[in-house]
Structures are given as structure tokens and as C-alpha cells.
Amino acid sequence: MSNAENLLQNNQLADPSKQQRLSQLLARPDIWQAANEHKRQRGGIASGFSSLDALLTGRGWPRGATTELLVNQSGIGEISLLLPALAELTQREQMVVLVNPPFIPYAPALASAGVQLEKLLIIHPRGQKDELWATEQALQSGCCGALLSWQGRQAPVDKDLRRLQLAAREGDCLHFHFRPQSCAASPSPASLRLQLGSDGDQLAVQLLKQLGGQSGQRLHLARSADLVRRDQPLH
Amino acid sequence: MLWLCIQFPKLPLEVLTRAQRGGAESHAQAVVEQQLIVDANQTAAERGVETGLTIATACALCANLQLLQRDSQREDQQLQQLAQWGYSFTPVVSPQAAGSVDAGDDHFACLYLELSGCLKASGGLQPLLQQLKRELRQMRISCFMGLGHSPSAARMLSQLPEHRQWLRETQAPPSPQQWRQWISFSPSKLLDCDNKTIAKLYACGIKRVSQLLAIPLSEVGSRFGRNFVDYLARLNGTRHDPVPSYQPPPEFHSELFFPSPLDNSEQLLFPAGRLVRELCQQLQRRQLYSHQLRWKLDFGQQGCKVFSVEVSRPLLDAQRLIALTKLQLERIKLEQPIQALSLTCDQLLPMEQDKLDDDLFGKDTQVQRSHQLLDKLKARLGHEALSGVTLKESYLPEQAWQSADTLVLQSNRRKKGHQLQPINAPRPTWLLSRPDKLHSREHKLFYRGEIKLLQGPERIDGYWWQHGRHGRDYYIARGEEGGLYWVFQDLTSEDWYLHGVYA
Structure with missing residues (x-):
């Protein structure tokens, strides 16, 4: 056998292990291949809005990742956007944690949206340090289905956001982070960033960033007809 | 009957210095009671400090001797704790406190354990003795042991070097004949009676117990009194030898004392870990668990600080309990140096089979993980920072909800009976x-x-x-x-x- 033939055979032998390594690499969630687009796992958690699901790569909220929701003012339907997913998670016996919500979560509204109230945990840590600690602990515990956190007065630094994103991946937890729209310009490690605004009776959603998918699309979601129905004014 | 007597010769010193780390052995320390040295550590003993010296003599022998006042109360507590520890091996336990110096009685504190019932469970005599010794070493308490057919005999034989040598190697309990031999062989000074009687015995030329036993009992009675005859009969096994039986208290309490006060909460972790491990051992043996660990930091004259660690499910894992304690300690600012640390569990509840946290393969289930998370959050953020919400029946919107205890979260079973329905109208989130x-x-x-x-x-x-x-x-x-x-x-x-x- 000539030298060249030998080399060729060696190469062929080495091939399977290389192939394996390559496929391991390609299986990573943060590597996106255009060719495999149709084969990708649809691992997301359905948001309950089919038009929104169609835009998201996982056909739903990305699991084990941070989703940033940029909202300037509450009341435009930002929680209603999440409620179907939260209801689904609590019905699957998973915990949903709210860290420092700006108001009292009103039990009758949540219950009528289908949220199992006994699976809802509200924590009020004092100070940013405790808040970040509690958020990280809850995210990585592996027993929370979703965690909602609101940015306090002080914007967390990039390092902390990255830690939370990693914690969410470790604990396979949906992390929704509400931030003001002024943060839109600053980079963030979140895998999905949505800017929420109001447009008439509708909730306007703009995809600012999506890991492994397209971004820039706009979407209008109608609010519940019960809410926006206009009665004849009495006064 | 098979009685084991464990004597604690260095208890007065050890209760005071047990909390120190190993390195603290290097400087000379001695325990003092009424101007007399009661006990001295290794370093001091090497310089010639021994029991019975006056303080002045001791200080002359060893200039940098650190003197510690004897604390009989703490010794009693420690002995009770040791009895509790012994109770985890056998149900028949009896502690005996040390004699005080002023009564002229210098016997050590000791613990009697009746072993005949627990040999099989512990895998034989030698493994049991090894385990006892090992655990005492972990608790940093020195001891020597003796085995006998009655408590009095066990106590006497524990002082006999030949018997202790035998005990180190034996595999099976001795025959009655062997006991009789040892007892007769023992020198008379080992008899548990006052110094006057012993002097009298030696004056009569009775140097060994065998010589004493050769004399008819009536003769002994007329010379040494009825009590002495009684004692001999108990030693021989011809008469019952009753000792007060010990019943464990329904709670756990343990305390560590720091001879040099601590001013850093990180330094507390080491002694806290020791207490938690003691607790876990006790609980595991008695098949109990506790929902609440109450820690007390004692500042001496400046009062004390109490905090508690709550555990939502039965937990016997020392590591996790220490981690929860650590979270609490991090929140606490120490204003004064700490002189003692104590751990109390008031309510010990019997463990039920289905409540045990760890399954056979050590896998965490979802529920367990959520319990661990809740415990952690509670430990660091405080009980009040966690809440849930439930519905309440009321017309008023602000009263149609109430904040629920987080414990509701843990029941994943649906509540039976009446379920509140939310009002059927658009309500704000x-x-x-x-x-x-x-x-x-x-x-x-x-x-x-x-x-x-x-x-x-x-x-x-x-x-x-x-x-x-x-x-x-x-x-x-x-x-x-x-x-x-x-x-x-x-x-x-x-x-x-x-x-x-x-x-």
C-alpha cells in the first residue's frame, strides 16, 4: 500500500469522530443554519397569539432565555400578552415568580385568565443586590416555569443581564424582563427583545432582536373586545 | 447485662475549649476552681501543671498559662448532651456528673450505657466501641471506657489499665469468669469509696480486691460498714445495681462557647457547622425532624441576638442546613463580639415515611427543588418578602384578593370543598x-x-x-x-x- 493510500484511509477513519464533533457543535441552540431552518426544533412555549408565534423562531416564547419587553407605560396590555403562557405554565404545575411587580397582581383578573394562583409567587427583595440574587436563584432553580422582573431605578449592568440569561438557560425558565424603551439603544444579551407600544385599541409589538431569527417585524395585537368597547357616554 | 462506662476525664477543659479550631492547642490553658487547678491541656501538662496545684504554683511553672474558670453548669449541659448522644445507641443510658473539688470527691463525669440489646444492630462489640470512640473524637471529647456486668463494675474496670488494653482488642463480651478475675485482680484503690475507707483498707494490708473478697462478708461489714458491703455485692453482681435512667428531652439544644469572643460572622460558620452536624445526627437516629432552627448569638453582658432558619420540609442534610444558616448570617451585622453560639429546636416531630425529602437515588424532584428555593429565598430575604395571592369573597375590589402565605404554594394537591370563583367581569391585572x-x-x-x-x-x-x-x-x-x-x-x-x- 502506498503512503498516499494509507493517509487517505486514516482520514476516512478519523472522519466519524470529526463528523460527531461537528454535529455536536451544530446542535448548540445559539448556532443558526439557514439550510436547516425547517428542521429546527420548535421548542418555544406558545404565547397564545398565533400571529406572534408565527414570527418567533421557536413558534413561541424562547425557553430557557431572557425575553426583554420594552415598555414605557403600563396599561397597554403588556401583561395580557404573557397571561396565556403563564396560565399554561401554572396549569402544568410550574411556578411563576414575580420579582418586585410595580403594582399588586390582582387575583380575580389572574384567576379568570386561567392562572393557578397557588403556583404564583411574589417576592419583594430590597435593594438591587438582593433583587438580582433572588432572580438568579429562582431562574436557575429549575422549578420555575416563568419569572417576570421589572427593572428598578438603576439599570442592571451588562454582566448582570448576562448572568440572568445564563441562569435562565440553566434552569430552563422563561424570563421576562420589563425595561423602559430608553434601553432599546443599549445592547443586551437577551435572546428576544420586543418593543411594546399602543396603537389605538391595539398593542403594537416590534421585534428588535431575535436570536437565530429575523427581526424588525411589526405586529398589532387586538385587545380584548370587552375592554375596548365604547359605551354611550353618560356625562 | 452488659454495661459500658465511658469516663470523661477532660470534660471541664473540653467544654470550654471545644469550639476552638485545632491550632488553639498550642498555648497552655488550665481550668480553675476555688484557687485549685482542676484540669490542664497538653501544653500545660508538659510544663508540669497538674490537677490539685494552686494557681500560684501553676503560674510559677508556666508563666503564660491561660486560666479559665470552671463552669459546672456548662459541664452538666454537655453531659446531658452526651447522654442524648448515647441514647441514639441504646435506650438504657445513665449520666453521672463529676464530683466537685470542695467535697473532696474527684471522680470524673461518666456515662453508663447498657449494651446487651444493641450489639447485634451495631455489628458486634468491637465495631460499636470503635464507632463510639470515633464520634467522641469528632466531638473533641476525650474518654476512656470500661465494660462490666454492672455499672459499678464497669466503672471500676474502666480505671484498670489491663482491662482497657483488653477492651481495645476484644471481639466478644467476656465470660463471667473473666470479670471475676479482673475484679479480684484490681487494686483496692480503684474501689468507689471515700479516701478514709481506702486508707483503712491499705492499713489492713488489703491491696487487691481479691484479698477483700476472701474475708467473710460479715467481717467486712463490721469493719467498713453496711454501705461498703452493699457496694461489694453490687460489684460482684450478687445484688442489683440501679442507676437513674435517662429520658431524652423532646427538643434539641446545644451550645458552643468561645473563650476568645468572635467578631466576624464568617468565623461563626465553623462552629455553626459543628452544631448542625450534631443536630442532624441526633435527628436521624431518633427519626425526628424539625421545622425551625433557632440560633442564638450570645454577646455576654450586651444581651443576645436570636434568628431562626425555617425549613419547609423535613431536611436532614447538614450541608443544606448550613447553607441556609449562612444566608441568614450574611444578613446580620455583628455589633458586639460573640461569646457563645447556641442552636435550639423546640419542636421535634416524628418523621413519616412519605415525608422524607430524599428518595433512594438522591434525585431532586420538582417539588423538592421548589422547597429548596423557597427556603433559600426566605433565609436571605426574610419571611415577609415572599407572598402569594388568593381569592377572597367580597364585593369590594380591594378585598377580593388577599396575600397568601407562601406555604399554600407547596400543596400541589387541589383543595377540596368550596372553590372561589373570580367575578365574571373585566378586571384589571x-x-x-x-x-x-x-x-x-x-x-x-x-x-x-x-x-x-x-x-x-x-x-x-x-x-x-x-x-x-x-x-x-x-x-x-x-x-x-x-x-x-x-x-x-x-x-x-x-x-x-x-x-x-x-x-
Whole structure:
């Protein structure tokens, strides 16, 4: 056998292990291949809005990742956007944690949206340090289905956001982070960033960033007809 | 009957210095009672400090001797704790306190254990003795042991070097003949009687117990008194030898004392870990668990500080308990140096089979993980920072919910019986903790710009039969920027308020 033939055979032998390594690499969630687009796992958690699901790569909220929701003012339907997913998670016996919500979560509204109230945990840590600690602990515990956190007065630094994103991946937890729209310009490690605004009776959603998918699309979601129905004014 | 006597020769010193790390052995320490040295550590003993010396002599022998006042109360506590430890091996336990110096009685504190019932469970005599010794070494308590057919015999034989040598190697309990041999062989000074009697024995030329036993009992009685004859009979096994039986208290309490006060909470972790491990061992043996660990930091004259670690499920894992304690300790600022640390568990509950946290393969289930998370959050953030919400039956919107104890979270079984149904009307997801008064000008309402009413009114008029009437007309309103709000007009004052946000 000539030298060249030998080399060729060696190469062929080495091939399977290389192939394996390559496929391991390609299986990573943060590597996106255009060719495999149709084969990708649809691992997301359905948001309950089919038009929104169609835009998201996982056909739903990305699991084990941070989703940033940029909202300037509450009341435009930002929680209603999440409620179907939260209801689904609590019905699957998973915990949903709210860290420092700006108001009292009103039990009758949540219950009528289908949220199992006994699976809802509200924590009020004092100070940013405790808040970040509690958020990280809850995210990585592996027993929370979703965690909602609101940015306090002080914007967390990039390092902390990255830690939370990693914690969410470790604990396979949906992390929704509400931030003001002024943060839109600053980079963030979140895998999905949505800017929420109001447009008439509708909730306007703009995809600012999506890991492994397209971004820039706009979407209008109608609010519940019960809410926006206009009665004849009495006064 | 097979009695084991464990004597604690260095207990007065060890209760005071046990909390120190190993390195502390290097400087000389001695325990003092009534101007006399009671006990001295290795370093001091090498310099010639021994029991019975006066302080002046001891200080002359060893200039940098650290003197510690003897604390009999702490010794008693420690002995009780040791009895509790012994109780985990056998149900028949009896502690005996040390004699005090002023009574002229210098016997050591000791513990009697009846072993005949627990040999099989522990895998034989030698493994049991090894285990006892190992655990005492871990607790940093030195001991020597003796085995006998009655407590008195065990006690006497524990002082006999030949018997101790045998005990180190033996595999099986001795035959009655062997015991008789040892007892007769023992020198008379080992008999448990006062110094006068022993002097009298030696004056008679009775140097060994065998010589004493050769004399007819009536003769011994007339010379040494009835009590002495009684004692001999108990030693021989011809008469019962009763000792007070020990019953463990229904709670756990253990304390560590620091001879040099600590001023750093990190230094506390080491002694705290030791206490937690002791607790876990006790609980595991007695098949109990505790929901609450109460820690007390004693500042001596400046009072004390108490904090508690709560555990939602039975947990016998020392590592996890220490981690929870650490979270609590991090929150605490130490203003004064700590002189003692104690751990108390008031309520010990019997462990039930299905309640045990760890399954056979050590896998964490979802429920366990959520319990661990809750414990961790509670330990660091405090009990009040965690809450849940539930429905409540009420007409008034602000009373239609209540904050629930987080314990409700843990029951994943549905509650039976009456289930509250939420009201069938659009309700806001956010409720303001108190209604926010709206500005109104020329029949227009303002909240971050003008807001317009969309729907309404929904009249809620509750508690008119009570002192304060709550009559309100609720509307859904929209702000300039598209936010939907839940506002109401108070019927009595006609003021407008914002009560909720449809987020």
C-alpha cells in the first residue's frame, strides 16, 4: 500500500469522530443554519397569539432565555400578552415568580385568565443586590416555569443581564424582563427583545432582536373586545 | 447485662475549649476552681501543671498559662448532651456528673450505657466501641471506657489499665469468669469509696480486691460498714445495681462557647457547622425532624441576638442546613463580639415515611427543588418578602384578593370543598395598593394626560350597613397614550380615583 493510500484511509477513519464533533457543535441552540431552518426544533412555549408565534423562531416564547419587553407605560396590555403562557405554565404545575411587580397582581383578573394562583409567587427583595440574587436563584432553580422582573431605578449592568440569561438557560425558565424603551439603544444579551407600544385599541409589538431569527417585524395585537368597547357616554 | 462506662476525664477543659479550631492547642490553658487547678491541656501538662496545684504554683511553672474558670453548669449541659448522644445507641443510658473539688470527691463525669440489646444492630462489640470512640473524637471529647456486668463494675474496670488494653482488642463480651478475675485482680484503690475507707483498707494490708473478697462478708461489714458491703455485692453482681435512667428531652439544644469572643460572622460558620452536624445526627437516629432552627448569638453582658432558619420540609442534610444558616448570617451585622453560639429546636416531630425529602437515588424532584428555593429565598430575604395571592369573597375590589402565605404554594394537591370563583367581569391585572386620586377639571379627568371613559358605570356599593359606606361607580377609561385604566367615582364625595391598570 502506498503512503498516499494509507493517509487517505486514516482520514476516512478519523472522519466519524470529526463528523460527531461537528454535529455536536451544530446542535448548540445559539448556532443558526439557514439550510436547516425547517428542521429546527420548535421548542418555544406558545404565547397564545398565533400571529406572534408565527414570527418567533421557536413558534413561541424562547425557553430557557431572557425575553426583554420594552415598555414605557403600563396599561397597554403588556401583561395580557404573557397571561396565556403563564396560565399554561401554572396549569402544568410550574411556578411563576414575580420579582418586585410595580403594582399588586390582582387575583380575580389572574384567576379568570386561567392562572393557578397557588403556583404564583411574589417576592419583594430590597435593594438591587438582593433583587438580582433572588432572580438568579429562582431562574436557575429549575422549578420555575416563568419569572417576570421589572427593572428598578438603576439599570442592571451588562454582566448582570448576562448572568440572568445564563441562569435562565440553566434552569430552563422563561424570563421576562420589563425595561423602559430608553434601553432599546443599549445592547443586551437577551435572546428576544420586543418593543411594546399602543396603537389605538391595539398593542403594537416590534421585534428588535431575535436570536437565530429575523427581526424588525411589526405586529398589532387586538385587545380584548370587552375592554375596548365604547359605551354611550353618560356625562 | 452488659454495661459500658465511658469516663470523661477532660470534660471541664473540653467544654470550654471545644469550639476552638485545632491550632488553639498550642498555648497552655488550665481550668480553675476555688484557687485549685482542676484540669490542664497538653501544653500545660508538659510544663508540669497538674490537677490539685494552686494557681500560684501553676503560674510559677508556666508563666503564660491561660486560666479559665470552671463552669459546672456548662459541664452538666454537655453531659446531658452526651447522654442524648448515647441514647441514639441504646435506650438504657445513665449520666453521672463529676464530683466537685470542695467535697473532696474527684471522680470524673461518666456515662453508663447498657449494651446487651444493641450489639447485634451495631455489628458486634468491637465495631460499636470503635464507632463510639470515633464520634467522641469528632466531638473533641476525650474518654476512656470500661465494660462490666454492672455499672459499678464497669466503672471500676474502666480505671484498670489491663482491662482497657483488653477492651481495645476484644471481639466478644467476656465470660463471667473473666470479670471475676479482673475484679479480684484490681487494686483496692480503684474501689468507689471515700479516701478514709481506702486508707483503712491499705492499713489492713488489703491491696487487691481479691484479698477483700476472701474475708467473710460479715467481717467486712463490721469493719467498713453496711454501705461498703452493699457496694461489694453490687460489684460482684450478687445484688442489683440501679442507676437513674435517662429520658431524652423532646427538643434539641446545644451550645458552643468561645473563650476568645468572635467578631466576624464568617468565623461563626465553623462552629455553626459543628452544631448542625450534631443536630442532624441526633435527628436521624431518633427519626425526628424539625421545622425551625433557632440560633442564638450570645454577646455576654450586651444581651443576645436570636434568628431562626425555617425549613419547609423535613431536611436532614447538614450541608443544606448550613447553607441556609449562612444566608441568614450574611444578613446580620455583628455589633458586639460573640461569646457563645447556641442552636435550639423546640419542636421535634416524628418523621413519616412519605415525608422524607430524599428518595433512594438522591434525585431532586420538582417539588423538592421548589422547597429548596423557597427556603433559600426566605433565609436571605426574610419571611415577609415572599407572598402569594388568593381569592377572597367580597364585593369590594380591594378585598377580593388577599396575600397568601407562601406555604399554600407547596400543596400541589387541589383543595377540596368550596372553590372561589373570580367575578365574571373585566378586571384589571394590576391593582393600586391605595386608589390614586385623579385631577378633574371642567368635566375632564387627568392621569398623565387626559383620560376618557369608555365603559361604565359598574356600581359597587358595599358595606353600607357598616360604619363606612363604599359606594362607587367603576369605569374603564383610556389615557392619551393608549393605556387602559380602571377608575371610579366615589358616590359620597364625588371624587375620581384610579384603582387599577389593565396591563
